[in-house]
């Protein structure tokens with residue numbers, strides 16, 4: 001089983017914190033869609049005839065594409081891959097795009113999961129982040145999606161914003177819970193270099209939230225969402241009724257995926273690869289039958305580090321039997337030597353040869369994972 005990721009590099013406007021590869025000029029859209037279809041044909045062997053169990057349109061803003069754009073890409077996928085009948089097919093969408101008219105155009109397309117970038121239910125925060133929707137629009141969008149029979153809806157939230165108080169964050173969490181969605185992804189704001197937010201931070205015009213408050217917000221999120229019936233299955237992800245993101249879980253479980261479109265990443269089970277982050281160069285390379293893909297060949301140590309990093313983030317943990325069979329007894333011993341103190345302190349459990357973070361361990365997960373990683 002494998003996954004397909006399609007990066008849609010267009011956004012109507014640019015958010016203040018965003019460092020994803022995306023452009024506000026939509027004029028290359030037609031050429032982009034043609035190039036994605038051609039890339040599917042050129043790279044169909046990458047996942048070696050495995051059945052496709054997840055398809056994920058991410059971005060950027062996939063909800064800037066039209067019915068016809070999606071139709072062309074889906075037709076090409078079906079012509080080149082076997083897609084499982086119960087495949088999870090996700091579209092990331094901006095709340096502003098999800099009006100009744102657009103949802104009507106989505107009928108007839110095979111999406112069965114929507115991931116909506118809401119980020120906050122506070123209009124001042126949304127303005128600060130330069131999101132183009134309001135809180136009211138986001139609430140309406142979710143309600144419209146539900147009445148259009150989407151019953152696997154995920155929303156994104158963001159916390160740790162400058163000037164965000166615990167009260168505002170609690171209200172955001174309550175509103176998110178009240179929407180009755182099946183999945184919530186929630187990330188702390190990061191000051192990525194090259195973004196407008198980073199420049200404001202360097203100029204002293206915004207002040208990052210206090211670290212203690214960040215921890216309190218993270219803790220409140222775990223408590224509120226767990227009390228509301230969400231399972232905390234990955235450090236930043238919560239699901240109800242077992243509706244985990246199958247696509248993202250396949251990344252964390254080390255399965256193969258083919259990334260299409262500019263800046264998309266791929267993994268063939270052994271090595272990582274990524275497409276060039278430029279629409280024009282991407283379209284040009286594909287046009288010449290020569291996708292501009294760079295590959296990183298993973299040695300055993302890097303593979304081990306990836307295995308630790310992805311496994312420890314999830315509720316499925318790190319399986320020591322699998323670790324030993326893939327990376328050898330010496331790596332397993334190395335892992336056990338370094339994890340022992342965390343087990344003794346109650347930050348990690350080892351049940352049936354599976355290492356997992358405890359609730360206390362989640363709060364120091366970065367330190368634990370870095371201690372378990374192999375350093376030359």
Ligand code: SF4
Pocket residue numbers: 010011013014015018019020022059060061094117
């Ligand atoms: S909508 Fe998403 S991808 Fe586009 S600029 Fe905002 S954060 Fe970035």
